[in-house]
Amino acid sequence: MFEHRCQLRVRYGETDRMGYLYYGNYAEHFEVGRVEALRALGFPYRRIEDEGVLLPVRELHVRYHAPAHYDDLLTVITRVPAMPEVRIVFHYEVRDERDVLLTEASTTLVFVDRRTGRPRRAPHDLLAAMAPHFSVS
Amino acid sequence: MFEHRCQLRVRYGETDRMGYLYYGNYAEHFEVGRVEALRALGFPYRRIEDEGVLLPVRELHVRYHAPAHYDDLLTVITRVPAMPEVRIVFHYEVRDERDVLLTEASTTLVFVDRRTGRPRRAPHDLLAAMAPHFSVS
Amino acid sequence: MFEHRCQLRVRYGETDRMGYLYYGNYAEHFEVGRVEALRALGFPYRRIEDEGVLLPVRELHVRYHAPAHYDDLLTVITRVPAMPEVRIVFHYEVRDERDVLLTEASTTLVFVDRRTGRPRRAPHDLLAAMAPHFSVS
Amino acid sequence: MFEHRCQLRVRYGETDRMGYLYYGNYAEHFEVGRVEALRALGFPYRRIEDEGVLLPVRELHVRYHAPAHYDDLLTVITRVPAMPEVRIVFHYEVRDERDVLLTEASTTLVFVDRRTGRPRRAPHDLLAAMAPHFSVS
Numbered sequence: 001m002f003e004h005r006c007q008l009r010v011r012y013g014e015t016d017r018m019g020y021l022y023y024g025n026y027a028e029h030f031e032v033g034r035v036e037a038l039r040a041l042g043f044p045y046r047r048i049e050d051e052g053v054l055l056p057v058r059e060l061h062v063r064y065h066a067p068a069h070y071d072d073l074l075t076v077i078t079r080v081p082a083m084p085e086v087r088i089v090f091h092y093e094v095r096d097e098r099d100v101l102l103t104e105a106s107t108t109l110v111f112v113d114r115r116t117g118r119p120r121r122a123p124h125d126l127l128a129a130m131a132p133h134f135s136v137s
Numbered sequence: 138m139f140e141h142r143c144q145l146r147v148r149y150g151e152t153d154r155m156g157y158l159y160y161g162n163y164a165e166h167f168e169v170g171r172v173e174a175l176r177a178l179g180f181p182y183r184r185i186e187d188e189g190v191l192l193p194v195r196e197l198h199v200r201y202h203a204p205a206h207y208d209d210l211l212t213v214i215t216r217v218p219a220m221p222e223v224r225i226v227f228h229y230e231v232r233d234e235r236d237v238l239l240t241e242a243s244t245t246l247v248f249v250d251r252r253t254g255r256p257r258r259a260p261h262d263l264l265a266a267m268a269p270h271f272s273v274s
Numbered sequence: 275m276f277e278h279r280c281q282l283r284v285r286y287g288e289t290d291r292m293g294y295l296y297y298g299n300y301a302e303h304f305e306v307g308r309v310e311a312l313r314a315l316g317f318p319y320r321r322i323e324d325e326g327v328l329l330p331v332r333e334l335h336v337r338y339h340a341p342a343h344y345d346d347l348l349t350v351i352t353r354v355p356a357m358p359e360v361r362i363v364f365h366y367e368v369r370d371e372r373d374v375l376l377t378e379a380s381t382t383l384v385f386v387d388r389r390t391g392r393p394r395r396a397p398h399d400l401l402a403a404m405a406p407h408f409s410v411s
Numbered sequence: 412m413f414e415h416r417c418q419l420r421v422r423y424g425e426t427d428r429m430g431y432l433y434y435g436n437y438a439e440h441f442e443v444g445r446v447e448a449l450r451a452l453g454f455p456y457r458r459i460e461d462e463g464v465l466l467p468v469r470e471l472h473v474r475y476h477a478p479a480h481y482d483d484l485l486t487v488i489t490r491v492p493a494m495p496e497v498r499i500v501f502h503y504e505v506r507d508e509r510d511v512l513l514t515e516a517s518t519t520l521v522f523v524d525r526r527t528g529r530p531r532r533a534p535h536d537l538l539a540a541m542a543p544h545f546s547v548s
């Protein structure tokens with residue numbers, strides 16, 4: 001399993017009338033979580049796309065346990081539970097400064113060839129970078 | 138079952154670098170779907186909130202089948218499959234102008250008393266307005 | 275002068291902790307205003323872009339007189355005060371249901387050739403469609 | 412003059428179909444700029460609001476010189492050019508990693524008493540914290 005943590009502060013523009021982080025704005029936080037996880041592996045998502053591979057989201061599942069408030073400093077914990085093939089699954093936890101679990105989520109993304117628009121396997125060098133995190137002892 | 142349809146056009150600001158409606162922005166479209174469904178029943182969500190009842194989202198599940206593009210005129214079909222109690226579930230379909238199913242989703246929301254912050258049953262008059270749609274013959 | 279009106283309802287996700295339409299979200303409403311104005315002239319912005327002309331925004335000026343609230347049905351009045359050349363200027367007024375002026379704004383956009391990335395004059399057929407609105411008697 | 416710098420990375424969800432940071436999304440970056448500037452002075456905006464002072468935006472002016480792209484690491488330079496009274500003005504520059512000036516902007520905000528809804532002078536302790544940055548030699 002590969003795991004990565006990053007921090008994000010809730011912006012005023014991301015809150016809603018209840019004073020909470022709007023439920024739809026977590027998706028952008030999950031995006032930051034997985035993009036920073038890939039960057040930590042040496043794969044800025046921009047480079048993946050520039051090399052002709054798109055990664056559209058196919059599924060999103062979120063459970064909201066407790067609200068995040070304006071200016072909260074959130075920790076997004078991103079995990080890749082299994083080696084990607086045509087799909088890559090990310091799990092997320094969003095925790096507040098007291099380590100309270102606010103949200104759990106997962107997304108499934110598919111590797112797509114930009115030219116053909118068809119699914120393809122994950123790039124070899126991404127797999128090579130991930131492999132050590134999934135090696136069996 | 139209660140069903141409602143409304144139309145939404147994809148704004149430029151809602152698209153992303155792929156030219157698609159960004160995966161996180163569907164949540165706002167689902168919000169419009171359920172808010173307009175409640176309005177059609179005679180319950181503007183603003184009034185529900187002004188009467189001291191909040192409806193935070195507890196779960197969101199989305200399956201993205203095909204992308205929506207800039208300026209597409211989308212139809213959001215919102216369904217309430219069962220009479221609400223403490224929770225209310227909404228199902229959504231997003232279809233394009235050729236009736237192609239782009240996205241399926243569901244959200245679970247909980248009725249919360251604004252003062253106490255605790256779950257409560259759905260307001261009686263909302264239940265009364267919904268009942269005819271679920272009556273058994 | 276060319277003028278166009280359209281209506282937009284403030285979404286929950288567009289509000290902020292004050293319960294107001296977030297100041298940054300008006301930009302998307304202005305976008306809808308000018309896009310619908312161009313559509314009314316027979317020029318869906320998507321088609322302009324598909325024909326190789328981009329219209330990036332160069333300037334934005336907004337004066338916020340009074341807040342818009344959740345679920346308010348806003349009227350966006352979009353005006354083109356002068357025939358476009360390399361630039362096109364749009365003026366906006368946002369009014370609430372009692373015709374109170376909430377916001378005034380203007381944007382300046384530049385016609386850019388997609389291939390070369392350089393400024394160019396407005397497309398001839400757009401000018402032809404606009405001309406009758408600016409004819410001198 | 413008081414000056415503060417912070418960095419922000421352009422999120423995928425903030426881009427548009429042109430691949431640029433959408434023109435309306437800069438407003439949230441300016442918000443981060445001024446909030447972090449106030450925090451650096453010892454005044455988290457959340458605390459200002461919790462103490463009963465709101466700071467709605469009255470004016471926004473933006474000049475877009477060059478586009479910001481997906482994943483660009485932007486520097487937001489926020490300046491307060493004059494001691495606030497009832498109003499506080501912020502100037503912003505957004506620069507990319509090669510220090511190219513992408514955007515210049517300013518916002519005018521008004522101190523408002525939450526209970527009365529009326530303008531008021533800036534809090535004394537905020538003025539005290541700012542004064543050293545504007546002292547005349």
